[in-house]
Amino acid sequence: MTLPPFAAGRPLDVIGLGRLCIDLNANEIHRPMEETRTFTKYVGGSPANITIALARLGEKTGFIGRVSDDQHGRFITRYLEERGIDTSHVITDKSGSVTGLAFTEIKSPTDCSILMYRDNVADLKLEPGDIDAAYIGSAKALLVSGTALAASPSREAALKAIHVARECGTVVIFDIDYRPYTWTSREETGIYCSIAAAKSDVILGGREEFDLLDAVYETPHGDDRRTAERWLRESAGIVVVKRGGDGSTVYARDGRSWTGRTFPAQVVKTFGAGDAFAGAFIHGLLHGWDIERCQLFGSAAASIVVASHSCSDAMPTAEQIEGVIGRYANG
Numbered sequence: 001m002t003l004p005p006f007a008a009g010r011p012l013d014v015i016g017l018g019r020l021c022i023d024l025n026a027n028e029i030h031r032p033m034e035e036t037r038t039f040t041k042y043v044g045g046s047p048a049n050i051t052i053a054l055a056r057l058g059e060k061t062g063f064i065g066r067v068s069d070d071q072h073g074r075f076i077t078r079y080l081e082e083r084g085i086d087t088s089h090v091i092t093d094k095s096g097s098v099t100g101l102a103f104t105e106i107k108s109p110t111d112c113s114i115l116m117y118r119d120n121v122a123d124l125k126l127e128p129g130d131i132d133a134a135y136i137g138s139a140k141a142l143l144v145s146g147t148a149l150a151a152s153p154s155r156e157a158a159l160k161a162i163h164v165a166r167e168c169g170t171v172v173i174f175d176i177d178y179r180p181y182t183w184t185s186r187e188e189t190g191i192y193c194s195i196a197a198a199k200s201d202v203i204l205g206g207r208e209e210f211d212l213l214d215a216v217y218e219t220p221h222g223d224d225r226r227t228a229e230r231w232l233r234e235s236a237g238i239v240v241v242k243r244g245g246d247g248s249t250v251y252a253r254d255g256r257s258w259t260g261r262t263f264p265a266q267v268v269k270t271f272g273a274g275d276a277f278a279g280a281f282i283h284g285l286l287h288g289w290d291i292e293r294c295q296l297f298g299s300a301a302a303s304i305v306v307a308s309h310s311c312s313d314a315m316p317t318a319e320q321i322e323g324v325i326g327r328y329a330n331g
């Protein structure tokens with residue numbers, strides 16, 4: 001697999017970095033948001049969701065980020081604490097920033113969209129001075145979301161965190177997590193995410209997200225292996241290309257690859273799959289599982305979350321994931 005070894009004996013397993021937001025998921029589903037009257041509030045933000053997934057699976061987790069100085073910020077911080085996630089480096093931003101909101105529209109199980117309100121959000125106020133090398137060195141892995149690179153000073157903070165992690169022997173996991181609402185251009189996304197990807201040990205992204213990075217170097221070609229080999233020539237030991245309901249393919253530096261299945265699900269909404277997959281996949285890596293099992297675990301976790309109304313709240317336990325795998329073991 002050619003991942004650097006996870007450092008043993010560290011107090012934390014994974015520290016997430018980036019977006020701590022709120023999902024407002026429509027309660028009246030199968031209609032456009034113009035006809036929605038009520039929403040259910042959940043903690044959101046992909047890196048938050050993945051960290052919550054890892055905590056749910058028993059990993060010792062922490063988070064580096066900023067929250068707004070209001071009820072939403074306190075709700076998020078309390079939610080993390082209630083799930084055993086260390087919040088010593090979750091900073092209350094005092095600049096008058098707000099919490100990012102993700103309004104989700106569920107027109108049908110396969111037609112979902114997210115309306116994001118992200119002006120003056122606290123998560124992008126993260127500063128390089130917030131990055132604590134000793135804290136990052138206390139974890140086996142650092143999970144960085146690409147959206148943390150979308151604006152300064154968060155951009156510089158995230159790049160500093162990656163640099164610090166590499167200096168500390170902390171494995172860097174980069175989830176491209178492209179959200180167009182935050183960036184000024186696709187080119188900007190490709191450039192900054194390429195910088196982060198080149199310094200990461202594990203990279204996760206969808207085909208379209210990798211196209212943004214490929215575009216920095218060549219005309220996007222949609223060839224997963226060719227894309228993965230670019231990053232495997234850099235720092236990556238593992239590249240995961242996610243393809244929605246078509247599953248995923250994982251590429252390793254030694255040339256091996258694995259194409260993973262999906263599990264049947266009564267789909268409520270399509271989003272949340274990637275975060276659930278990532279949390280369970282990373283859990284497997286931390287426990288030294290082979291890639292196939294990591295992938296299977298991730299896919300089963302995703303099938304549970306797409307069948308749920310929420311993302312964060314729905315993140316499954318290992319028992320729930322094993323239950324899905326056992327139920328469909330033969331096909």
Ligand SMILES: Nc1ncnc2c1ncn2[C@@H]1O[C@H](COP(=O)(O)OP(=O)(O)O)[C@@H](O)[C@H]1O
Nearest residue numbers: 242243244245247248262273274277299302303
């Ligand atoms: N409709 C679905 N039913 C079951 N599993 C799914 C479904 N959509 C995605 N998955 C699983 O979740 C993984 C990640 O989903 P994907 O949609 O590619 O990520 P993202 O949400 O980040 O775009 C897929 O590789 C697959 O294993």
Ligand SMILES: O=C(O)C[C@@H](O)[C@H](O)C(=O)COP(=O)(O)O
Nearest residue numbers: 044045046271272273274275311
């Ligand atoms: O990342 C956000 O700000 C929105 C998420 O909280 C939301 O749950 C979602 O889109 C999940 O992302 P996905 O798992 O990549 O589909």
